[in-house]
Amino acid sequence: MNGRDLSATATAFPEHEVKALLREAGVPVPRGATAASPEEVAGAADGLTPPLVLKAFGPGLVHKSDSGAVRLALGDPAEAAEAAAGMLRELLAQGITPDGFLVEEQAAAGAELIVGVVRDPSFGPVLLTGLGGVWTEALRDTAVRLCPVSEADARRMLASLRGARLLHGYRGRPAVDLDALVRLLLAIGGDGGLWERLELGEFELNPVIATERGVIAVDARYLPAGRASDVTEPAGDRPAVPASGGNGGGRPERPAGGDTGDGPVARTDFTALFEPRAVAVVGASTGRPNFGNMFLEFYRATGVPLVAVHPEADEIDGVPAVPTLADADADYALVAVPAGRCAEVVRQAAGIPFVQVMSGGFGEAGAPDLEADLIGAAREAGTRLLGPNCMGVYSPRGGQTFVGGEPGPPGHVALISQSGGLAGEVVKVGERRGLAFSRVATVGNSADVTPAELLRWLATDEHTSVVGMYLEDPREGRALFESLMSVRGRLPVVLLVGGRSVQGRRAAVSHTGGLVGDDRVWRALAEQAGVTLVTGQDDLIGVLTFFQAHAGRLTAPAGGAARALVSETRPATGAAGGAGSAVLVIGPSGGAGVLAADAFDAAGLSLDALPQDARDGLKALGIGVGSSLANPLEIPVGPRGRPELVREAIAAIVARRPYPDVVAHVNVQSFFTYGTSAEPLYACARNLARAQEDLPGVRVTLVTRNGECAPPGVEDEVRAIAAGAGIPVYRSMEAAAVAVAAAKRFTRGA
Known part of the structure; x- marks a missing residue:
């Protein structure tokens, strides 16, 4: 594409421009030429070796075969020109005016595959491959991995296909050049691959034809972000798609401070979160017991130094009280007041390293402005925010708790959970079955402190040897993937994901987008990172038990x-x-x-x-x-x-x-x-x-x-x-x- 800015256009790229990009990346494509009209096709085809393929390109021609915009096995340039004239008439009758025609040498027959990249809403760019051509939708025999993929990832993707035998030679047919196919996958989805230059959108090669002599991408399609839903609109003034800073589909931005694993932001030491010198509880009542009073009771049982925050009382339930959070000398504050008051309270937390907002009613309840205000308040106070909409922290070693009863023995099993209720079940049932916990953090909406950030810290924690995670929305899927990859082979991680079968994603115009779903992305993440993906709470506890026993x-x-x-x-x-x-x-x-x-x-x-x-x-x-x-x-x-x-x-x-x-x-x-x-x-x-x-x-x-x-x-x-x-x-x-x-x-x- 001769240096063309891949993120500067808002419409689908013409196929010949996408193939020029592929050629620059070392991906084989057919020899071809373009023509602006049927009369110019014969001249464009001069010098190409028949049989020839003719395609029209332009707005409304994403799936060319559906519109009759493809002709195969043309015998010479004259036949190609005649086919272009007929194709133009048919397209005009459908209300489609092509920008031009692409004529190419037809590739030899072989095994047909699809290779594509699509941006997952949570995890960013995802590479897909599988049986291509007409088999893509009929069989849906595909494999996905998060970008960037390694050579081992690429080979495992191909080996996992149900139709993998077709690649190794079947019923007298020769085996395809697997090394060439792996090189193609790496050129698209590996380190330094095209995914890093694309503003996704969707990118798809279908089919890629593989033979014993190599591979060739015979059809290519690239739709920048924002165009998948309206690619059939006529050409004209189209809204520009903002560039993502060249990061391959736009890695999700951090909603608040802290470490994502990229960049210079200082990492937070979470020791005081789990082992606070003192705890402040905001929201306990002097007259009507509520969640704040319940937590005062829990903390009194653990013996951690404790202070209540109340504008009028000197003590609550035997716990000394101060009028505002600014008056509390603590490492950790638990806020259990109505959602509308939480930001005001958090702004008073200067000097307190960690504040947990138990209250719900923020983004999860359709109130993103309240959540944004809460994040801003935490930044103003210079504190790290846990939640909102979460139960808090459990650490027998540090006196932290959000469950009643005597804490269990301190151990080496950590848990990060977006559900406080489920975390409480895992703690109580797990301890009943012999688990001993080091650190348990419920993160709720993860507005500031995220699962990815906690995981990176736990990998350095001397008291943790295995981590369990319960997630529903990872908030920062790309950062989570990078964190999991950073601990691969060093720290066992067991992952339970809620809602994998019902999380919707937008309908995609390309086969690639339609074939990449949330459940498949989670399974790909687990495979790449060496993580165990379980399907229920019992297996989560069971696998943690195995890792604890056989540490x-x-x-x-x-x-x-x-x-x-x-x-x-x-x-x-x-x-x-x-x-x-x-x-x-x-x-x-x-x-x-x-x-x-x-x-x-x-x-x-x-x-x-x-x-x-x-x-x-x-x-x-x-x-x-x-x-x-x-x-x-x-x-x-x-x-x-x-x-x-x-x-x-x-x-x-x-x-x-x-x-x-x-x-x-x-x-x-x-x-x-x-x-x-x-x-x-x-x-x-x-x-x-x-x-x-x-x-x-x-x-x-x-x-x-x-x-x-x-x-x-x-x-x-x-x-x-x-x-x-x-x-x-x-x-x-x-x-x-x-x-x-x-x-x-x-x-x-x-």
Whole structure:
């Protein structure tokens, strides 16, 4: 395009200009020429090698085939000129006046793909590829990744397609040049790719034809931002689209102060947010107990130094009071007053590092002006704002709380949540199941402090080893993506997203836009960042439990086990496949083993067969004599069996074939149907704990099937025995499979 400003125009670019841009970027395109009228087509086509393709371009011709603006297999320049005359007549009859005609050499047949970039409202530029041509809408076999993509991302995108076999040679057809296809994807969506120069809008190549000799983009379409909804308007005075500063689709601007990971803004130290010297509560009543009074009660129980803010009272509920927030000496202020008063209160917070606005009624309730005023007030006061519309902070180590009752033990699990209610559930249920939290922050509308910023800080926090996140609107999707990429392989992150199936996005005129949806973008983000994306609260707690229990076992084991992991060649499948995906499942009941195999296969995990020498070792223990030995391995675990048998069997197998993960299961019901006490079950748990202690390079997991059949307190005791050795406990194979797959995904990215 000879230096043409890609963000200066508001209309769709003519195809030949887009192809000039592609040619400059090293993307192969057909040889061609343009003509202003049918009479000039023959001259333009002179020197091109038939067969030829003719296309009209101009306003109203985004999808040319729908308007009859494409002719294929033209034999010579004269035939192309004749086709142009007929095409012009047909277009004029439809009320379309083309700007001109493009005549090109027709590419040889091959596998057809779509490659496109579209701006996601939250995450910015997203690259898409998949089967192209007529198959794009018919099959919707596509993959997406957030820009910029790496070479590994590009190869995984292609490998994930249902039609990937077509690229590797199928029914006698040659394999396509995958390296050339990967280079094309990187030229569009990689570091330094075209996405960084485009003001998105939408950008689409459909089809790209791939053969054994290379790739060629035979159709190209670029619509700058703001034109997707009105590209059929006639040419004329069109509103200009503002440039985005050359950042590839405009990375979302920060709504308030703080760190996004880009640029020189100083990072905030959030230690005082979670471990404040003192807390001020604004909004407690002297006569009618409200949320402010409730928080006074909560904080009194934790023992953190506390002050109430009230214009008239000297004390509230036994807590000393000061008339304004400006009079409070605190690191953290909780504001629980009506939305219309919040900005006034926050302006008084000078000298207080953090202010949390619990109140709702801002942007989430259709009052963006109130929220903007609140952000301005925080900036004036020089404080960081948590919320609004959030419950606050929980940190047993620092006396912070937004839930009643005695705080749980301090630990190393952090949680960032846009829902205060859900965060409270995760805290209480998680602690009941053995989780110990370091930092929990509810961020509500994230008007200032965002999930992305908190995540970056937590990656430096000595008290945090795993982070869970519940998000609905990331507020700064691009910053979140960059934060997740910055902690990839260093800090395990578990992500639960609400509303993935109902978040709407604008209808897009291109196939690319229509094929990129919110759910697919979240899944792409998780794949690129090595994050575990779960679908429910139970799995969020379950995966956090696994990472807490096995915090010291998240790298490949040393010695022979490490060599075994590197030598595995099973291709990646499902969520976690590839190197280190092998799992050993061991326990009673053949039927339960079959169902376990299904659950782990669905999670992309491999139940690799037992080696012959391991089978010999098992037979020496009396296991499998006269029957086949397989994985899952069936052994007699129950009230009348030897409790040490599971430990001995695991040792016999792992000594010969080092499985990275071992999942042992028991049928709790059988211990109380065929036995009279819980002691045999406890003995099994103690032996499994000893197996974990003997095998520090292996991650052992316990599944207590039918646990509800145990008398009260039994499951708690089993869980305590297992936790003492760092073994997570689950009630179902499905929950265990999700957790094991999460760990393998993390270690794959480490």
